[in-house]
Amino acid sequence: MLKSVATIALSIAAILLPALSAAAVESELPEQKPLIAYEARIAGDDARTRIVIDFDRKPTFRLHYTARPNRLIVDLDETVFGFGEQNLAAIGLYSDIRYGTMGEGVSRIVLTAHRPIKAVVAEVRPNETDKGFRLVIESEVVPEKQFADLVQNQQWKGAEQVAPGKNDRVGVQIGPVKPDExxxxxxxxxxxxxxxxxxxxxxxxxxxxxxxxxxxxxxxxxxxxxxxxxxxxxxxxxxxxxxxxxxxxxxxxxxxxxxxxxxxxxxxxxxxxxxxxxxxxxxxxxxxxxxxxxxxxxxxxxxxxxxxxxxxxxxxxxxxxxxxxxxxxxxxxxxxxxxxxxxxxxxxxxxxxxxxxxxxxxxxxxxxxxxxxxxxxxxxxxxxxxxxxxxxxxxxxxxxxxxxxxxxxxx
Known part of the structure; x- marks a missing residue:
């Protein structure tokens, strides 16, 4: 009888311990914090312009193009932009640069260009002098037809690619509505x-x-x-x-x-x-x-x-x-x-x-x-x-x- 009880106890432990261990590991994992973009710089002219943004850790990014106006859009995981506005002021190819949140877990940089453009360099590199990584985007002028092909052939559907935010219509919670409210x-x-x-x-x-x-x-x-x-x-x-x-x-x-x-x-x-x-x-x-x-x-x-x-x-x-x-x-x-x-x-x-x-x-x-x-x-x-x-x-x-x-x- 004692052996039977012990066997049952061991069986239960065998089932529960992995789950408990997984829960313990999960509870110890740090909450994913937003990326921090702590520095930025821009240089170039009306034919080629280079943007460099420094992050506290390695970012993932996605590039998209839109026409009328001509834009290069950079989507990132949730990011805190900690650099000064003047650090990324529009010059060279760009007439306007904006950045900020788009929804929960999503941030965006919108680069509006004077002319049709293409990102000829778009990559993340480790910083040489300190910890962290840098996003390098270098764009140059391209013919109208080439830009139109970029817009037409990309796998992106505009707003559909933006994750729903905290205020998405499912996310706004006001509780049950009374008939007379x-x-x-x-x-x-x-x-x-x-x-x-x-x-x-x-x-x-x-x-x-x-x-x-x-x-x-x-x-x-x-x-x-x-x-x-x-x-x-x-x-x-x-x-x-x-x-x-x-x-x-x-x-x-x-x-x-x-x-x-x-x-x-x-x-x-x-x-x-x-x-x-x-x-x-x-x-x-x-x-x-x-x-x-x-x-x-x-x-x-x-x-x-x-x-x-x-x-x-x-x-x-x-x-x-x-x-x-x-x-x-x-x-x-x-x-x-x-x-x-x-x-x-x-x-x-x-x-x-x-x-x-x-x-x-x-x-x-x-x-x-x-x-x-x-x-x-x-x-x-x-x-x-x-x-x-x-x-x-x-x-x-x-x-x-x-x-x-x-x-x-x-x-």
Missing amino acids: FIIAVDAGHGGIDAGARGTTTKVEEKTVTLSFAQALVERLNKEKGVRAFLTREDDTFVSLSERVVIARQHQARLLISLHADTLRQKDIRGATVYTISDKASDKLAESLAERENLSDRIAGLEIKDEPEEITDILIDLTRRETQAFSIQLAEKLVKSFEGQIELINNPLRHAGFRVLQAPDVPSILLELGFLSNPKDEKLLTDPDWQKKIADLIAQAVDRYLDTAGVARGG
């Missing part, structure tokens, strides 16, 4: 590789301002009876314009508020503006801002395919009928809430063709909180007390909107 999506403009505008004085980036304010607004809205607000992005992650709309719709949002803080050449212009969607812009300023904001996906290196004209017309028509009416109601109440409390631009209620406002069944507004190009606005935009004040005014406007619309709200 009014859901609001708060959209912090820009993020990740798309930094947006930059402050004139402090150089603060628009993506930082919008996220900070969005967090304050969600906190304030969630104090309203029967309201549940959530963020379309919760950190410094890139989320495409179309995905922001999908996130709002798939989480049953009944309002979308998109937040921005742009720059203008005229630094004396300041104040908030509220936009609704329209196929025709209300004025040149609205048209210009919409064009700039709609470039967000292209800045991140995504290939954007315009919808067929007849589909676009249907969406706009649907928006104009009922959803657009609700959007305008909210916009009007928001402007009224701001009047006498904060600075407003002349004619603060405007409209243009913003892609992020195109949800056919979700009333949506885009709020320009102010302009980072104006020193007074810039100072306010980064002031937590001012952010709380504006969040309170928005919440009051939303409360009046819900009452006017006859929306029943639970406790």
Whole structure:
């Protein structure tokens, strides 16, 4: 009997010990940390340009090409870019260089070129003088036909190759929605590789301002009876314009508020503006801002395919009928809430063709909180007390909107 028990015990141990050992080894493994790109340099002319980026450990990378504009895209595992912006300023072949996060575990460098190019050197080498590795990318001008062949024959499908981020529509968790809850999506403009505008004085980036304010607004809205607000992005992650709309719709949002803080050449212009969607812009300023904001996906290196004209017309028509009416109601109440409390631009209620406002069944507004190009606005935009004040005014406007619309709200 004792022998039998011992045999059984040994058999159980034989089964459990490997699993326990594996679990122990797994628990001892360090969590995979982001790569650190700690230094960068660029040199060359309008025919050939070389970029070198130093990493703390060996990176893996993937190259892609896009046309109109001509771009070389470098995808990396999640990376912290620790070098100064001036270290990788666009010169030589390149008219613009951007880098940042694209989603959880993915970062990207987007190199926009004046002319068609090809990477003739693209490799990782061990650093000679210290630990770590360097990524070397050397590009040169090629004929249009050769570049077109590179774009056509590559095994890459643009956005499909970007791993879903923390804010992917599956990843945004707001919990079960009660039947009497009014859901609001708060959209912090820009993020990740798309930094947006930059402050004139402090150089603060628009993506930082919008996220900070969005967090304050969600906190304030969630104090309203029967309201549940959530963020379309919760950190410094890139989320495409179309995905922001999908996130709002798939989480049953009944309002979308998109937040921005742009720059203008005229630094004396300041104040908030509220936009609704329209196929025709209300004025040149609205048209210009919409064009700039709609470039967000292209800045991140995504290939954007315009919808067929007849589909676009249907969406706009649907928006104009009922959803657009609700959007305008909210916009009007928001402007009224701001009047006498904060600075407003002349004619603060405007409209243009913003892609992020195109949800056919979700009333949506885009709020320009102010302009980072104006020193007074810039100072306010980064002031937590001012952010709380504006969040309170928005919440009051939303409360009046819900009452006017006859929306029943639970406790």
